[in-house]
Amino acid sequence: IADGGLFDNSDEDESHGYVELPISDRSDPMRIGLWRLTDAKYREAEEAYLHKKAHELTYLDTTDHLGAWQKCKPVIDRGPTDLPVVDREYWSNYVEKASATVRAFPLIRNSHVELKVRHQTNLFVNTEGSSIIESRSYWQLEAYLWHLSPTGDGLPWTISHFARTPDELPDLTNFRRQIRSAARLLKKIAAAPRIHSYSGPVLLDPVPAGLMVHEALGHRLEGNRLRANGEARTFADSLGKKVLPEFLTLHDDPSLDFWRDSQGTEQGLVGHYRFDDEGTAATDARLIESGKLSGFLTGRIPVKKGHRSNGHSRSHRHERAMSRMGVTILKTSISHDEKSLKKQLIEQIKIQGVPYGIRIMVASDGETATEAYDFQAFLGDVNLASRIYPDGREELVRGINFIGTPLNAVHGIIAAGDRPEVDNAWCGAESGFIPVSTISPALLVRHLELQSKAESPYTQYCYPMPGDK
DSSP: OGGGGTTOOOTTSGGGGGOSOOOOSSHHHHHHHHHHHHHHHHHHHHHHHHHHHHHTTTSOOTTGGGOSOOOOOOOEEEOOOOOOOOOHHHHHHHHHHHHGGGGGOTTEEEEEEEEEEEEEEEEEEOTTOOEEEEEEEEEEEEEEEEEEOTTOOEEEEEEEEEESSGGGSOOHHHHHHHHHHHHHHHHHHHHSOBOOEEEEEEEEOHHHHHHHHHHHTGGGGBGGGGGOTTBOOTTTTOTTSBOSOTTEEEEEOTTOOEEEOTTSOEEEOTTOOSBOTTSOBOOOEEEEETTEEOOOBOOSSOOSTTOOOOSOEEOSTTSOOEEOOSEEEEEESSOBOHHHHHHHHHHHHHHHTOSOEEEEEEEEEEEEOOBTTSOOOEEEEEEEEEEEOTTSOEEEEBSEEEEEOHHHHHHTEEEEBSOOEEEEEEEEETTEEEEEEEEEOOEEEEEEEEEEOOOOOOOOOSSOOTTOO
């Protein structure tokens, strides 16, 4: 396995065209499909091996002494595979009525509501003798709104509920209330002043804080990246060293299937699984303890002497599995309520001599670069933010994203909130898109940068929208 397997997922490979197996009551089509896929993968493996040996004639492999693969004892575990029951009539009526909610808001020029139900059954067998069957269901309810202001500002907003069971989704009355609230909020955001840049203290609400942790830390703690020559390996030499404030601890435990908040309310975690895509049981990976780096997310590719997989090798369908996040949890031993965090933000405003601070309430769709040849930075797409003045006044602002370099951002955390929240979302990387859960409190960061969104004003529609008066 070269470069940690990060580049083993080319859609130009012959085997990529054979991953779809035929559906038939007879065994022959399935056997032929598996034979064809196996033969293609074997020839590709031979080619990759010869390429690796040729590469070693010129370049030194500094991790070759670690070995290529950890062998494990066989596991037999065959879980239930029942398909979820979907009441099509109920949900069709639900989606149609929810969609009609935006009729009362003429500035919402584009919208849709959709429900996606996905049932995934993984059948894993290997030459060690393992035989594992694990099924998971995902329910995703979304409402998308696009507000077009009279001045041509187009503002998107997505209400997303990503759950493991339909019981966790809101009822129709509640969901319509959320849509109406979002439509009114978009009108306020459209009237808010635009910020083009900012540098100073930032208060991140729990979900944006979790997004920063995911992008700045999580992807850089994926063990496969330590075996890839093209990666920056930000934390390769940091084991036992301080990477976060002492009051913060970070771990990733995909064996958790729900999270219970301080009020006792349970929420399902879409990042949960029992076995990873290399047939290893999911375990709690202790990553950072009391601010010091203690480990990495690992699969069976060794990253150090005495390596043991902690069951974090994941992929979407046929991609080469690599170490990825599952249920990432940031905990704090010293917590502050919202009022205290705002007070500390104002103190930082005065200390740094800036005219105001920024509070980010809603953010989504982060991205980061981990390659050595690229800039080591991350970005979070901000949907809702306000600026807070030294006298405590808050004012909505728009048109910004938060950016930063990972070490500066995480070293700049000075306080954490007392109410962690769950963010269930999709994460994309070299091994495909997978569901992940991030649990984080609010974070106060001494210094972050904001940059302007790439936006262009829109003209109004040439023809009146049906229903316009």
